[in-house]
Amino acid sequence: MRVLLFGTIFLIIFSLLCLYISKRFINKLDLKPKYKKYLNYFLVLNLLGVLGYLVFRRYPIIPNEIYFLLSVPIGIIFLLFSTSVIYDILKYLINHSSKDIKRREFFKKSLDITALLAATSINAKAMYNARHIQIEEVKIKIKNLKESYSLVQISDVHIGGLVDKEFIASLVKKINLLKADVVVITGDLVDTNLKYAKAALEELENLKSTYGTYFIVGNHEYFHGIENIIETMKSLNIKVLENENIYIGKENSGFYLAGVYDRFGERYGEYKPDIKKALENTEDFPTILLAHQPKFIEEIPSTSNIDLILCGHTHGGQIMPFNLLVKLQQPYISGLYQHNDTTQVYVNKGTGFWGPPMRLGASSEITYINLISN
Structure with a gap:
């Protein structure tokens, strides 16, 4: 019963994180609608990975390659959420930093590119760090x-x-x-x-x-x-x-x-x-x-x-x-x-x-x- 309760709460929390990432980050990016759709699909795929991890974490009977794919989404979602919060704050500051529309648009596009690159590189670095014991x-x-x-x-x-x-x-x-x-x-x-x-x-x-x-x-x-x-x-x-x-x-x-x-x-x-x-x-x-x-x-x-x-x-x-x-x-x-x-x-x-x-x-x-x- 304790395991089921923990799993349910864990999944609800990560669902809320994904909702925030989608609404406040992905959907605000200056990208074509189809690319935003692909990113949202990627987000849903990661949430399904979290569900799979909860199922197999106590009984690791699947190959390690699949277990890796199921466990990584927890970190990806958490880091994307952290990125989204920072993105939200910076976007707010940009919108209130200048009355020049073109200037704001330039900074917004720069922020979008930087945020996507940062999210990708940070996730890669985090995966590298875990396998190298100091x-x-x-x-x-x-x-x-x-x-x-x-x-x-x-x-x-x-x-x-x-x-x-x-x-x-x-x-x-x-x-x-x-x-x-x-x-x-x-x-x-x-x-x-x-x-x-x-x-x-x-x-x-x-x-x-x-x-x-x-x-x-x-x-x-x-x-x-x-x-x-x-x-x-x-x-x-x-x-x-x-x-x-x-x-x-x-x-x-x-x-x-x-x-x-x-x-x-x-x-x-x-x-x-x-x-x-x-x-x-x-x-x-x-x-x-x-x-x-x-x-x-x-x-x-x-x-x-x-x-x-x-x-x-x-x-x-x-x-x-x-x-x-x-x-x-x-x-x-x-x-x-x-x-x-x-x-x-x-x-x-x-x-x-x-x-x-x-x-x-x-x-x-x-x-x-x-x-x-x-």
């Missing part, structure tokens, strides 16, 4: 850390559809080249029925690091059978941190790595986060917490001994200007923040993508973190 190197000073450690973080991979076995195999190779001491996966790893994700997940068993790979669930794991996902991860020799911690490093010179369930567990009714339990007996050494959502910071007591929190969830906004909406819901979007005197927060922009294979203003990311003494 290594983000960060140095983070940790108080009382006696020895330096390297840590690789990936997050929000969203296995399913285009993020398949080949994608994960390539990702594993990139991570292994970094020769990290620790690898952490901060949630939203699986975004499809487990039977379709299993082949890709098995590639993660090839991850190499000095002290192992650690995983926490994100909100999307709750949608696809969280218990079975956790058990599958454990079978791959990946440690799942379930409101618990583990000591990492050499004796007397390491740190505690803690992890909690996602906040969505409160709504789900099971697998609820418990920060008190996760931090038990971590007073003697520096502590790093894995928490999927940056907003979890609100549930952590100000007196806690956490030195660093590693998060994901936001995708850095994934497609501008969606990052502005994300900021209304999450306190931190991407990168490193000093939350208070004792705690820093790092938010990974996401290693994969949700929905359209597109990113604009927020690259796909593997984070390579050097933990050094303060």
Whole structure:
């Protein structure tokens, strides 16, 4: 029922976006009627693609080429809507900038050409960005850390559809080249029925690091059978941190790595986060917490001994200007923040993508973190 409700609302929203694009952008262009008609047909085709994506997103049984054609329209419509809003504003300014009709017509035609070229190039650039993962190197000073450690973080991979076995195999190779001491996966790893994700997940068993790979669930794991996902991860020799911690490093010179369930567990009714339990007996050494959502910071007591929190969830906004909406819901979007005197927060922009294979203003990311003494 929840899936049906989400799909219906999602489709209604995108239908309204398409209506705005058609009325306020396409139909206002200085083009022949037949070309406007073709552009409107293209818009309807994209809306049908959104419908197809909603049908197949949970069960990616179609070839990746078709899945790509069904998922891209979400990003195309969103970026066309953003372009349409800017076009609307600029058109208004042109109409009120001069009394000279010929001058206004010249600026209007220039705007039409620029808007069409911009919409095309921005969509192409966004698709290119999603398939090129960047290594983000960060140095983070940790108080009382006696020895330096390297840590690789990936997050929000969203296995399913285009993020398949080949994608994960390539990702594993990139991570292994970094020769990290620790690898952490901060949630939203699986975004499809487990039977379709299993082949890709098995590639993660090839991850190499000095002290192992650690995983926490994100909100999307709750949608696809969280218990079975956790058990599958454990079978791959990946440690799942379930409101618990583990000591990492050499004796007397390491740190505690803690992890909690996602906040969505409160709504789900099971697998609820418990920060008190996760931090038990971590007073003697520096502590790093894995928490999927940056907003979890609100549930952590100000007196806690956490030195660093590693998060994901936001995708850095994934497609501008969606990052502005994300900021209304999450306190931190991407990168490193000093939350208070004792705690820093790092938010990974996401290693994969949700929905359209597109990113604009927020690259796909593997984070390579050097933990050094303060």
